[in-house]
Amino acid sequence: MILISLIFMNVFAITVSLLIIVADKVMSNYGSCKIIINDDKEFEVNGGTSLLRVLFERKYFIPSACGGKGTCGYCKLKVTDGGGPALPTEKLILSPREMSSGMRMACQLKVKNDLKIEIPSEYLEIQEYIGEISVSESVTSDINRIRIRLTDPKTIKYKPGQYVQIKVVTDEGTDFRAYSMASNPNRTDEIELNVKRIPDGIGSTYIHSLKVGDPIEFSGPYGDFYLQKTHRKIVCVAGGVGLAPLKSIVQYWKDNERHRRIELYYGARTIKDLYDHEFFEELARENENFLYIPGLSDPDEKWTGETGFIHQILERKMTEGENSEAYLCGPPIMIDAVMGVLDKGSISDDRIWFDKF
Ligand SMILES: Cc1cc2nc3c(=O)[nH]c(=O)nc-3n(C[C@H](O)[C@H](O)[C@H](O)COP(=O)(O)OP(=O)(O)OC[C@H]3O[C@@H](n4cnc5c(N)ncnc54)[C@H](O)[C@@H]3O)c2cc1C
Ligand code: FES
CATH class of the missing domain: 3.10.20.30 (Beta-grasp domain)
Structure with a gap:
């Protein structure tokens, strides 16, 4: 009797499961x-x-x-x-x-x-691009710089600060992740990305695995975080790999907007986490309109620069905000803290642009 009941229950369960599968197929056939x-x-x-x-x-x-x-x-x-x-x-x-x-x-x-x-x-202007990795190197213990030489189409137009969406290829299929262009938009045949490896992260692990010569696909450009055409002073605040789009802005400024004053506040944890530090130091030596203030939250005894979190450094060092506009990029907690400082420094919200990631 127990055996018959068990067989009956199993048959009943299998029939219900089959009915659910068929119903799902019929209902999801939307024509x-x-x-x-x-x-x-x-x-x-x-x-x-x-x-x-x-x-x-x-x-x-x-x-x-x-x-x-x-x-x-x-x-x-x-x-x-x-x-x-x-x-x-x-x-x-x-x-x-x-x-x-x-x-x-x-x-x-x-x-x-x-x-x-x-x-x-x-x-409607966003396009698909195919390219080839021309540079792949580590710039800190967890950030890689890659350069992509475009093959089809061979050039891209974008504004400094914008991002692309990389097609991520995995065993399970394809996915997409956003990465800011860190390159000078005046160079149209190649883009640079700076990518921080996230443990078990699908997109960042894929990009870190790419080698020179590997093919890569992306679409772009995307985003309304880009340098505005004004005459105002430019205040850039970066945290970690959030430097990427700001590096694009600084390089564009160097070629096209040098009459404007620009300040770059760049926060990292230790000296080893600061990348492209020499590039910015040299730029500051050569251009009196460029102020570069790196800061470390966990410095060693050799560090003679600013210390603390980047919003604290900004609060201490920022010059007048009246005729300024600000571009912020970094983790959400950093952006929120910097917004508080900028509020006090009289840069109104409509003159602040940010990308949080
Ligand atoms: C507009 C825009 C521009 C961006 N530009 C850049 C860029 O220039 N460089 C760059 O490195 N990234 C950038 N990012 C972030 C990037 O798109 C991915 O979110 C990031 O690389 C993580 O993706 P993943 O596939 O490796 O991790 P996922 O597979 O998506 O996530 C794996 C796990 O890690 C967690 N996780 C995701 N992100 C973080 C994080 N930052 N810290 C800790 N844990 C995390 C997730 O919650 C999840 O549990 C940008 C994002 C946006 C929206
Ligand atoms: S793609 Fe829809 S919420 Fe991110």
Whole structure:
């Protein structure tokens, strides 16, 4: 009797599982769905995948720094028709005002029916690039510098401070991660990235494994963190590998904006964690309009420069903020502390740009 009951329960469980699988297949067969972009272009896709992936497959590149995990919030797009209510994962990131204006997160929104969407014009200019590693070297114990020589297309145009999304190839498939360009945008045939290795990190481990001659693919340029065309003094504050986009800004300034004053405050833990230190020291010696202030939070006895966290150093050393604008890049906790200092130093929020990572 017990044996018959066990057999019956097993058969019942298997039948229910099969029914769930079939129901899922039937329910997720959304058929052909039309995507209409900016009331101008349209195409048909089979429903069932995210809007982000559908757009990517059609070569519409939307910022997606976290690779579609729903954590960065970069993939926001306006859906004017067909989007339905926002999902719980979107409610964690989108503000009530964004939701009421139709903003959605493209990585979370599954295409199940026809959709009308708006893609900002600057996204339509983002392209795919193929390149080859021309330099791969370590600059600190955990940061690598790589240079990518472009092969197709052979040149890229970008603004100092912007980033690219690298196609990360793993055994499980492909993924994407954002990395700021650390190079001078005047050099269009090559870009430099500075990448910090994160233990078990998919993207950073992949990039650290690349060797000279290896192929690499990316899309870009992305981002609204870039040097503005004004006559104001430029205040740059970097923490660790957050130096990357600021190095691009400083190099662009050297070639194009030398009439403006520029200050670089660069924080690291120890002397071994400061990279490109000699490059900036030399630049400061040659240019009286460039002030370079590196600082260490954990210095050894040989260090004669500034000590403390970079926001404390900025507070001590920053000259007047009235006619200044600021560019900050580093970990979120550093950016928040620096914002507090800049507030006191009379640089208003609309003259501050930052990238947190
Ligand atoms: C606009 C933008 C520009 C960026 N530019 C650069 C750049 O120039 N150089 C650079 O090195 N990075 C940059 N990043 C960060 C980069 O995109 C990746 O997030 C980072 O390399 C980690 O990715 P991963 O795939 O190696 O780790 P993942 O596989 O995504 O994460 C592995 C684990 O590590 C944790 N983790 C992720 N990041 C960190 C961290 N910083 N510290 C500690 N733990 C972490 C995750 O929570 C997870 O548990 C940028 C990010 C943005 C949004
Ligand atoms: S891609 Fe990061 S939240 Fe959508």
